[in-house]
Amino acid sequence: MDNRNPSDGTPGTRNPWRRLLALPNESRAKTVIVAFLVSAICAALVSGATVMLRPIQAANRAAEEQARIAALVRGIPGMAGLLEQSGGTLSTVVIDLASGRAADAVPPAALETALADPGNWTVLEPEQDIAGLGQRPDFVQIYLLRDEVGRVSLALLPLSGQGYGGRIDAILALEADLNTVAGIAVTRHSETPGLGGRIDEAAWQAGFAGTALRDPAGAVRFRVASGPAAGDYEVDGITGATRTGRGVTRMVRFWLGPEGYGPLLDAMARGEF
Template identity: 35%
Template sequence: MSEDKNTLPETARGGPIARFMALPTDSVAKTLFVAVTLCLVASMIVSAAAVALRPTQEINALKDKQINILQVAGIYDPEKDVLDSFAAFEPHVLELSTGAFTQEFDAASFDDRAAADDPATSIALEDDPAGIVRQGKYVTVYLLRDDAGEIDKLIMPLHGYGLWSTLYGFIALEENGNDIFGLQFYDHAETPGLGAEVDNPRWKALWNGKRLSDEDGTLQISVTKAAPAAGKDYHIDALAGATLTTNGVHNLVRFWMGEAGYGPFLDTLKAGDVQ
């Protein structure tokens, strides 16, 4: 008695699996199957690795940011623990429009970049020389005090568009809020050997000792090929062969140091109202 065809295993009935297995190894169907399977497995491995490494990446990013703050303030020592050295700074969340510190946010965890993207904590810019589109209403500034407890330096974040990317960095000012101690960028994608020369120690050293504003309080700082009429005390030489990056740095520094940026805060500082 012959066996009912419907009761046979799928492979014996010539089903789709059996037909697929019977195909030549180099067939289009099998080649596509292997390629898709490998892509799926690889994407799963990459995704799992990204999730597992995210905490480490975030810690490293924070450490790099802290190192840059230490460097721009002139107190970085590679022989010392970064966290221990960074403890010397006093972080405050600053409300830009009033120039006053706010207690609305925790300064230790406040995310400046996220705040700048959130409509609740940022504004869309109509006059936007720095090319940032939206500006956060609040930013984190860092005070460094001397042994007597007086303000020694102020470290303030700034950012703006260059040629290819947004440059994120910090500017360090002396206690008078006018003399520049240093400028340093920690995140950008400018052209290596040209715009990326913003990282060149020799160019960064040009900022030390420059002034933001003249005796009348007029903002004079410039990053240009030719020195302005105000004089060399307010001028940093342009980057050779990187006109657009230079223009970007010029615009972002003047934007953040002006009334739309830290102007109200610096006025408060000069009036002696920042303790």
């Protein structure tokens, strides 16, 4: 049987790839098909590389997170020495604030995505909102330092609240008794330079170490004094920055209360965490 192309007499073929290559380079169909095939091959290669590299990327992210946590701890006045003395291991965990337990369904890598959902935020009633937040996230990432036998020796708790000039963000470090301040680091603020802005000075932050937070009955007693500290629950105020000090007081009290880390601290005190 003669398998020639009846239009030009050349040998025909049933191979679609050869038929495609036989088309003129100016052919629109050939251009579209080749472009599609190249895109599909590139997409497959990229997808394959992503799958193969994912474990390496996850390991790198974990290492970067661990280094960031260690740097954060060492940035808190007095924490570098404590970290070296403990010989423990820093870890990070996402907490469900309502239950005070680990949010197993929200790993640290997924926290940002979870908090992009408005449904994962709780609107605060005015009587609850002493920190001036309006709403607070349902999930928060905290950092724990554990000793060789797994006991928590240091808990790092992110805080946020409203100061005089705007939002204040900080990390509060608690000792193993969960009632004594090991240190604090103010990580962001908009307070007045030279006045409330002094809350980011290491000398002022160092005054938090050793301050008690709750009285024996469990009531949060911490406060920034209007002047020099006068008791176990107070830290020195900053001259001319009464409203900033009040904002820090309310921020700490809110986050140690029932709408903040209260359930977590209670669970840890019972040895359930």
